Amino acid sequence: MSTDQELPRREIPGSFGLPFFGAIADRLSYFYGQGELKYFTSRVEKYKSTVFRCNMPPGPFMARDPRVVCFLDALSFQALFDTSKVEKRDVLDGTFVPSTAFTGGHRTCAYLDPSEPNHALLKRFFLSLLAKRHHQFIPLFRRGMADLLSSLKDEIASKGSSSFNDLNDAMSFEFVFRLLCGVGPAETTLGRDGPKSMDLWLFGQLSPLMTLGLKFVPYFVEDMFLHNFPIPFFLVKSYYDKIYSAFEANLGKLLEEAAELGLERDEACHNLVFLAGFNAYGGMKAVFPALIKWVGAGGAGLHARLAAEIRAVVEKEKGAITPAALDQMSLTKSAVYEALRIEPAVPYQYGRAKEDFEIRSHENTFLVKKGEMLFGYQAMATRDPRIFEKPDEYMAERFVGEEGERLLRYVYWSNGRETEDPTVENKQCPGKDLVVMMCRLMLVEFFLRYDTFEVESGKLLLGSSVTFKSLTNFNN
Structure with a gap:
């Protein structure tokens, strides 16, 4: 690990290429030529640095400016959490900003910098509602997991395998909707279309940042339409309107509480839909x-x-099964943290420098200039070999014990260090502790019922695909 010793100053290496064409060339390399990981590792090798300049997709037609300073190690990445030096205004999706039509004309909390007044109002509201509903977390989630595991078992018995993702989507949406609205989505105008409607709404906002991987479509055709033209909101408007109407009709007291804090009802509702759909x-x-x-x-x-x-x-x-009981399960806790380290749900972090300031990697210090867009690729920063032994291996025991717990300050999945808490002054996920608890609960529910299981995995547009091949209980 790095020490506090003086490090040599170095100019930030890297190139953006020719105006306009350089960004397109980098986008093609990122999505189709090298692929995401090779795009970064090849530049680390070329520049002999984990800090460098490059272009980030989607490129010149939709990005405000595709040029970024890239941070790929555990030390430089931390600069993105310092909101006194880094502005977080409209950087959730990096160099691309979706139309506010997707959120009822409002810039939701996730797009606000902590210096903006509404950020504190909204985040305080979110933290308050989670605190008030903490007693519902475990029973609601256990209920959902019981249904999920029952369906998994039945599908494996009848078909020989079961898609975890499909069942997980249904369970996750049900949990979030019940937690906020107090009823199941099937009891509302949404029926059972919630996950599908949310997926289409999410895709409409994130499509310029992904590739579909369709083998029957030439890559240049996909690139032309997916990365040069944003999906217009009207294509998903009917789905979002249905989602919004169901939430608005059932949020009830939450919207009253928001009004008491000084939030407009419409703005609060769109923010809660975003919190439920995009974040949760x-x-x-x-x-x-x-x-x-x-x-x-x-x-x-x-x-x-x-x-x-x-x-x-x-x-x-x-x-x-209580929070205190979950806290006694040291291996279970570590297994969850290790999954969040090795495959963070949101691998990208962005921010814009508010002033000139110095950042450091393990080998050098660099001067970042005011106004520069800063980008961190968490999937490499949390696999930093200078911090983690065998960083590309899943080691379930990694965070057990005193030495293991010290490493938690380098786990960044929640847009902050795992050892810190979300506040109105930072951009850390307000549901950070809830996510960790639910992950532990998921393992508890599995291993109270089963001794082992076998899965096959692959890639999806968002995260990994998981197919269960078996669930085994040796006592049955």
Whole structure:
């Protein structure tokens, strides 16, 4: 690990290429030529630096300015959390900003810098509602997991396999909607179309930042339409209107509480839909499959240790599953943190320098200039070999014990260090602790019922695909 020793100053290396054409060339390389990871690693090798300049998609037609300073190590990446030096205004999706038509004409909290007045109002509102509903988290999630596991078991028995993602999407949307609205989406005008409607709404906003990987479509055709022209809101308007109407009709007291804080009802409702759909549901679509993928890859040996720990704690607590009980499960906690480290749900972080300031990597210091767009690729920063032993391996025990817990300050999945808490002054995810709790609960529910399982995994537009091949309980 790095020390506090003086490091040599270096000019930030890298090139943006020719105006306009350089950004297009980099976009083609990023999506189709080298691929995401090679795009970054090749430049690390070329410049002998984890800090350099490059272009980030989507490019000149939709990006305000595709030029960024890239941070790829665990130390330089931390600069993106310092909101005294880095502005977070309209940088959620990086160099591209979706139309506010997708959010009712409002810039939602995720797009606000902490210096903007509404950021504090909205984030305080979010933190308050989560605090008031903390007693519902475990029973609601356990109910959803019981249904998910029952469906998994039935599908494996009848078909020989089961898509975890489909069941997870349904369970995640149900959990989020019930938590905020107090009823199931099937009891509203949404019916069972919530996940599909949310997926289309999400795709409309994020499509310029992804590739579909359609083998029957030439890459240049996909690139032309997906990365040069944003999807107009009217194509998904009917889906969003249906989602918004269902939330507005059932949020009830939450909207009254928002009004008491000084928020307009319409703005509060659009922000809650964004929180539910983009932040919560969108995050759960990525986080839970990644967790199961990596724990599944750990095999029967890891599963046996997790099952033994979980069952021993639950027996000691006389069957009660509480936050205190979950906190006693050190291996389970570590297994969750390790999944969040190795495959963070949101691998990108952006910010714009408010002033000239110095950042450091392990080898050098660099001067960032006021106004420059800063970009961090978390999927490399949290696999920094100077911080983590065997960084590309999933090591479930990595964060167990005193030494392991010290490493948590380099786990950044929540837009902040794992050792810090979300506040109105920062951009850390307000549901950070809830996500960690739900991940632990997911493992608890699995291993209270089953001894081991087998999965196959692949890639989706958002996160990993996971297919269950077996669920085994040796006592049955």
